Amino acid sequence: MRVEGKAVKFGDNIDTDVIIPGKYLVYTEPEVLAQHAMEGVDPDFSKRAREGVVIVAGKNFGCGSSREQAPIALKHAGVRCVVAKSFARIFLRNAINVGLPVVEADILNEVDEGDVIAVDLSSGAVADLSKGFFKPIKPFPDFLLEILRDGGLVEHLKKRGFGK
Amino acid sequence: MLPGFTMAEKILAKKAGRERVEPGEIVEAEVDLAMVHDLTGPLTVEVFEKIGAERVWDPNKIVVVFDHQVPADSTRSAELQKKMRRFVADQGIKHFFDVGRGGICHQVLPESGLVRPGMLVVGADSHTCTYGALGAFSTGIGATDMAYVFATGKLWFKVPPTTRVEVVGELPRGVYAKDVILAVAGEIGSDGANYMAIEFCGEVVKRFSVDERLTLCNMAVELGAKTGLVEPDEKTASYLGANPSSMGEVVRSDEDAEYADQRVLDASGLEPMVACPHSVDNVKPVSEVVGTSIDQAFIGSCTNGRIPDLREAARILRERTVSDGVRLVVIPASQRVYEQAVREGLVEVFVKAGAVVCPPTCGPCLGGHMGVLASGERCISSSNRNFVGRMGSRESEVFLASPATVAASAVAGEIADPRDFLGD
Numbered sequence: 010m011r012v013e014g015k016a017v018k019f020g021d022n023i024d025t026d027v028i029i030p031g032k033y034l035v036y037t038e039p040e041v042l043a044q045h046a047m048e049g050v051d052p053d054f055s056k057r058a059r060e061g062v063v064i065v066a067g068k069n070f071g072c073g074s075s076r077e078q079a080p081i082a083l084k085h086a087g088v089r090c091v092v093a094k095s096f097a098r099i100f101l102r103n104a105i106n107v108g109l110p111v112v113e114a115d116i117l118n119e120v121d122e123g124d125v126i127a128v129d130l131s132s133g134a135v136a137d138l139s140k141g142f143f144k145p146i147k148p149f150p151d152f153l154l155e156i157l158r159d160g161g162l163v164e165h166l167k168k169r170g171f172g173k
Numbered sequence: 174m175l176p177g178f179t180m181a182e183k184i185l186a187k188k189a190g191r192e193r194v195e196p197g198e199i200v201e202a203e204v205d206l207a208m209v210h211d212l213t214g215p216l217t218v219e220v221f222e223k224i225g226a227e228r229v230w231d232p233n234k235i236v237v238v239f240d241h242q243v244p245a246d247s248t249r250s251a252e253l254q255k256k257m258r259r260f261v262a263d264q265g266i267k268h269f270f271d272v273g274r275g276g277i278c279h280q281v282l283p284e285s286g287l288v289r290p291g292m293l294v295v296g297a298d299s300h301t302c303t304y305g306a307l308g309a310f311s312t313g314i315g316a317t318d319m320a321y322v323f324a325t326g327k328l329w330f331k332v333p334p335t336t337r338v339e340v341v342g343e344l345p346r347g348v349y350a351k352d353v354i355l356a357v358a359g360e361i362g363s364d365g366a367n368y369m370a371i372e373f374c375g376e377v378v379k380r381f382s383v384d385e386r387l388t389l390c391n392m393a394v395e396l397g398a399k400t401g402l403v404e405p406d407e408k409t410a411s412y413l414g415a416n417p418s419s420m421g422e423v424v425r426s427d428e429d430a431e432y433a434d435q436r437v438l439d440a441s442g443l444e445p446m447v448a449c450p451h452s453v454d455n456v457k458p459v460s461e462v463v464g465t466s467i468d469q470a471f472i473g474s475c476t477n478g479r480i481p482d483l484r485e486a487a488r489i490l491r492e493r494t495v496s497d498g499v500r501l502v503v504i505p506a507s508q509r510v511y512e513q514a515v516r517e518g519l520v521e522v523f524v525k526a527g528a529v530v531c532p533p534t535c536g537p538c539l540g541g542h543m544g545v546l547a548s549g550e551r552c553i554s555s556s557n558r559n560f561v562g563r564m565g566s567r568e569s570e571v572f573l574a575s576p577a578t579v580a581a582s583a584v585a586g587e588i589a590d591p592r593d594f595l596g597d
């Protein structure tokens with residue numbers, strides 16, 4: 010499984026309140042959430058992300074609330090993958106469940122805004138195609154990779170005939 | 174010989190039907206109790222329906238609490254709540270706390286006796302880690318995970334390593350459980366316990382009431398932790414109105430359990446603490462921020478909206494008034510707390526002082542309603558998060574402190590030291 014996009018950089022401790030502010034939690038529609046993605050730090054983000062981007066961030070990405078609206082907003086805004094030094098645990102689970110690829114890699118200081126980043130989840134590598142470097146990452150356990158490959162837990166369960 | 178196990182490992186092993194589990198291992202475990210509220214419930218139900226599930230696995234083990242946007246503040250939230258009420262009725266969900274019946278989820282579940290020692294509890298809210306104060310393994314999950322739990326009663330968990338935080342010494346006057354956890358946050362950092370369980374122990378924790386232990390465990394997630402835990406004891410039993418032998422399954426860490434990290438905090442030297450914008454680990458002793466002007470003060474939330482919190486605040490506000498130019502919002506964490514506060518005359522103290530007392534709700538804690546902040550405004554709050562925009566405008570600032578420090582600041586009109594108001 011491979012994804013690619015232009016890098017948009019953020020720092021450490023990007024919390025879910027800035028990814029999707031609390032006042033939008035009464036919305037469950039992905040398109041509405043997407044319009045407000047990252048509004049807390051970058052009100053223009055949803056416009057920039059539309060063409061398909063890879064977020065490159067520092068440590069503890071997605072800390073704070075358990076709101077699943079956060080990875081949903083990012084995914085539907087056009088984020089193809091988040092590469093961060095580390096993730097807060099609830100965000101990591103939620104991202105996989107909604108089918109937003111997330112990988113742990115410390116590349117923030119080596120990447121420039123706009124570099125083309127490619128991530129191969131199956132073999133476990135992240136590459137900056139503009140600079141021409143690549144780094145191995147810890148591969149996902151198979152069952153999580155399968156959920157991602159199916160596009161999230163809902164699709165994953167449906168495929169397996171859950172509920173039938 | 175094999176080393177012993179921590180509480181977290183023992184509970185997860187038991188619920189996964191295993192002899193033993195090790196940190197880092199992924200196990201599927203049976204959930205004893207699952208909670209959603211008015212903002213995460215609707216998304217859970219949506220996913221539940223999408224995966225084609227029809228009936229919840231056990232309507233007696235699901236708890237639905239309306240607390241975030243209540244009473245409904247817009248047609249939008251009213252519609253969501255209507256949808257949840259219908260789901261509750263259709264599925265025959267037994268534990269439903271509607272407006273006026275419960276309060277903030279993390280107060281309602283412990284005080285109603287639904288959480289017992291040894292349980293595995295999940296909630297679609299990050300502060301679900303609060304219930305570890307009763308010796309349960311309890312953690313926050315997202316809506317899709319919750320839909321899976323609703324359908325199957327199970328979930329996968331990565332077994333966390335445990336950090337042990339021992340609090341020793343004697344708390345000085347004007348210093349509370351909130352100051353202890355802020356001090357720990359300052360030391361460990363906002364991701365210092367990422368993916369871990371934090372076990373709170375030591376003489377100070379033993380002396381803490383269950384209410385105070387709830388404050389400690391509530392903020393475990395602010396350090397990145399999966400859960401906070403306190404060993405159950407006689408205090409836990411009496412809080413639950415039970416006998417120590419029948420309150421649940423009492424699980425203790427083995428003497429020779431392996432910890433990822435062990436820390437000792439001497440509470441005797443602590444000052445009242447304040448977490449400054451915009452991060453919970455940006456912690457300073459109150460003396461360093463005294464005099465910072467404020468526009469609003471907030472006493473409430475699942476961290477510090479309980480009876481002991483309101484009592485301490487009232488001690489300071491009795492026969493005093495809130496400073497001109499400052500709004501003080503007080504929100505009891507639950508109906509029960511509210512009722513008790515009325516009975517003890519605390520509400521009267523607040524109202525006379527010029528505070529506004531709102532019905533049990535999360536309110537301004539997440540910038541929902543009942544006191545959101547405008548740009549350029551500053552608030553001192555007894556809640557647990559001070560992220561950018563958490564309580565309203567992106568250009569507002571939040572300082573976190575104990576209810577006593579918040580009350581003292583409301584009176585002073587600027588951040589103040591509660592010890593100057595408490596007498597001896």
Ligand code: SF4
Pocket residue numbers: 241277278279298300474475476534535538539556557
């Ligand atoms: S009081 Fe605040 S932190 Fe607690 S559950 Fe409500 S919104 Fe979350």
